[in-house]
Amino acid sequence: MDFRESITVNNRKTKLVVCSYIVIMIVIGLLADISIRPLSEVGLLHDMQLYITFAETPYITLGIFSLTLIGIFIISKFGHKLMLSGSTYRELVPDSTLSYEDRRVVNMVEEMAISANLGYTPKVFIMETEQMNAFAAGWSKNNALVAVTSGLLSKLTRSEVQAVIAHEVGHILHGDSKLTLYVGILANVILTITNVFTRVFFFSRSQNKSANKARMILLVLNFVLPIVTQVLYLYLSRTREYMADAASVRLTGDNQAMISALQKISGDYDVHENYKKDEQSYTEKYRAAAYIFSKGDSIFSTHPSIENRLKKLRGE
Template sequence: MFKRVALFLATNLAVLVLLGAVMSILQGVFGIRLGNQGGLLVMAAVFGFGGSLISLLMSKWMAKRSTGAHVITQPRNEAEQWLLQTVQRQAQAAGVGMPEVAIYEAPEINAFATGANRNNALVAVSTGLLRAMSREEAEAVLAHEVSHVANGDMVTMALVQGVLNTFVIVLSRVVGRVIDGFLSGGRSEGGGIGYFVSVMVLDMIFGLFASMIAMWFSRHREFRADAGGAHLAGREKMIAALQRLGQNQGHSTLPSQVQAFGISGAVGHGLRRLFLTHPPLEERIQALRDAQPEPVG
């Protein structure tokens, strides 16, 4: 688990540092100065949102390629027929277009949803889930994933990451300018070595805090998807599904690009929890038990 968290953080920080370096170069080439706050903000938004939106648009393709998922077009057996019918029924109940339904080869109990559009998404389940879960439990997992689609969670996370990236890029340069001015006694105009070193360090520091905020949003959306799954499939089925997931909690073969969208995530305690994409299963189960029942009719 720690290796996956470290890899996730390292990847995000590397992206921010790379964006920061490109931003600094373009500032010099195009003459964008920190005094021109409008120009800096526009450039930061372009780079801050660019990577997130591109990843969002490519999410379905990347998920299929990275997991080797088989999209069900014509059901080959009764299990595939059941998967299609269940997702179709839940999608209609949630008011979204029929997602593509896929199966990918993996030993653990897991599933994920992704896609840039509520009406053009992908819901995939592992072969391990189909082997280990009852139909009632699998139905709840599918409802959880359909709820992610209905809530627009993929788009929300991309926008949150874009805002955070933009914030990191702008703030690191504003603070970097102040530090550079202090170190140079006011002689530098923002292009000294102190500026570039400060910006690189600040990109990493602010990027770390941005990752914590993004992970908080990610954990919050899991509670919402659990509640949506309980609404579509039934609370007891959703609780039973989460309890079954506890058999392989913390074990996932999903590629890093898709791990945040799996129903089962890594586990951790203390400071590690700040960087987890999913809340602990016991907290998710307790939240479902504490939820007020919806009025009938």
């Protein structure tokens, strides 16, 4: 299997998902503009065309994009910090005195960062829990981090830990944390705006047919979009997991280590019911979407099923 080709294919899928969100956002904005300020009696599509070509300024559409940019800016500054909140962890600082085990973890992160040509080494954290898992956050020297659990370090071999770390460095390399945060903002803005305008227009009617059609479509979308945006977001998340698995193989040159690590992590999850209960807190749910492993078997899962991931890694 050509893992570089796998990354290329999944990148195309990612672009398709992001473009879908942008198109949905534009449509919602234009429908809201027409609902409040219809431009003609010709029809809904004609009014959309007038707004798209800026024959008239689509104020609401531009306002939605402005709110989105503000949200993206805030998330870019503080979003990665949520990943460690609500957990017990310690940072491994390379310049400090580290134990042999801690130094080994730092060395592996440094090695994988060099292999990936990141140009910097992400910060390294150990989360104190028996759960076998790991995650990455950030996308630059200022905010990138790799966190692994103490349970994972104690139960995997060195080559398996290295494969897991390579997977997480792959997430940073591909900008997955940035992408999922941005898409999350897009989804929330879309749903919030649709809900607000549906409530505003629910009991009102206009003399203009285009405005009434736009309001009716917004009402329908208010029920449909929560499902559509969630499915798109989760599809994106699963796609990025496949990419990170492929990156792990590319960086380590070994698919067997990643296969073995996923099998052990999956088996460990199945015998510890308390892991599932831990995911009830908000911060843990937020973090669970970034973990290297989470149960996945449907379009509403953040991760692909372990069976599908292993098939991809084996080239089946």
